Amino acid sequence: xLHSFPTRRSxxxxxxxxxxxxxxxxxxxAEIRGCMETIYHYTGLETLALILENKTxxxxxxxxxxxxxxxxxxxxxxxxxxxxxHNERENMGxxxxxxxxxxxxxxxxxxxxxxxDRKQGVRIEMPVDMFDPEFNINFRERNTKPLFxxxxxxxxxxxxxxxxxxxxxxxxxxxxWRVEIGNLGKYKIRDWAxxxxxxxxxxxxRHKEEEKxxxxxxxxxxxxxxxxxxxxxKEKAVYFRLNDGAISMMRIIAGPKMSDGKRVLLKSLMEKxxxxxxxxxxxxxxxxxxx
Numbered sequence: 001x002l003h004s005f006p007t008r009r010s011x012x013x014x015x016x017x018x019x020x021x022x023x024x025x026x027x028x029x030a031e032i033r034g035c036m037e038t039i040y041h042y043t044g045l046e047t048l049a050l051i052l053e054n055k056t057x058x059x060x061x062x063x064x065x066x067x068x069x070x071x072x073x074x075x076x077x078x079x080x081x082x083x084x085x086h087n088e089r090e091n092m093g094x095x096x097x098x099x100x101x102x103x104x105x106x107x108x109x110x111x112x113x114x115x116x117d118r119k120q121g122v123r124i125e126m127p128v129d130m131f132d133p134e135f136n137i138n139f140r141e142r143n144t145k146p147l148f149x150x151x152x153x154x155x156x157x158x159x160x161x162x163x164x165x166x167x168x169x170x171x172x173x174x175x176x177w178r179v180e181i182g183n184l185g186k187y188k189i190r191d192w193a194x195x196x197x198x199x200x201x202x203x204x205x206r207h208k209e210e211e212k213x214x215x216x217x218x219x220x221x222x223x224x225x226x227x228x229x230x231x232x233x234k235e236k237a238v239y240f241r242l243n244d245g246a247i248s249m250m251r252i253i254a255g256p257k258m259s260d261g262k263r264v265l266l267k268s269l270m271e272k273x274x275x276x277x278x279x280x281x282x283x284x285x286x287x288x289x290x291x
Contacts, residue, residue, distance in 0.1 A: 062093030130246035182218030204233025
């Protein structure tokens with residue numbers, strides 16, 4: 001049937017399938033419970049196809065997001081005579097890369113319309129612990145010295161909730177002249193609160209002579225005490241690899257206005273990537289009389 005998918009809520013299926021998933025991928029119950037916190041992402045069917053094919057999630061820099069304010073920070077500068085300090089607005093979006101999700105289990109009509117191909121796309125549900133810890137975003141084929149070393153084997157994106165109390169541009173330089181890069185990509189004005197957004201984030205910095213950036217978390221940068229802000233990443237987006245367990249737990253909701261043609265394509269993706277029908281359902285806003 002091209003016109004409908006199962007209608008049960010994905011949360012109704014999570015607990016009953018967790019043990020089966022754990023057994024299938026060789027995890028114990030404690031490991032699977034650690035992945036049970038799930039988040040949601042609205043996107044187009046084409047993007048879903050790329051996620052499944054490449055097993056990656058895209059991180060875009062702040063300059064490419066729909067909120068025009070969050071790429072700006074306030075930086076202290078001295079006047080030309082070096083006698084007075086003043087604050088200047090700076091666009092630092094090219095340093096910060098994020099993947100945006102939501103905590104809202106309930107479907108959102110605005111989110112369907114804004115981010116899921118005008119209700120013709122999908123909403124995917126994934127565990128928070130979705131990335132492969134063996135993936136090294138900073139791997140180089142030739143011997144290149146990183147900007148600084150980190151405590152962990154590889155950089156893993158940090159995960160946090162958006163703060164909707166943005167009033168003015170957050171300060172990038174603290175009162176004691178430390179760089180607080182973590183203020184970038186963290187705050188939004190309250191007009192965006194309907195998103196209930198959570199996100200993953202990394203920061204990209206280049207050596208002067210390097211074309212490709214190195215990526216770190218805010219905590220990594222904070223431990224160094226300082227960082228060179230002259231050379232942002234040139235990439236518009238970077239990709240982090242998903243772990244196999246997260247892909248096995250993915251659940252999909254078909255958009256309320258998804259056409260029959262797109263449903264054929266979704267069915268094809270389900271068959272190609274072994275996604276069972278109990279992991280896919282129609283939106284609760286789908287008008288079945290039009291099906």
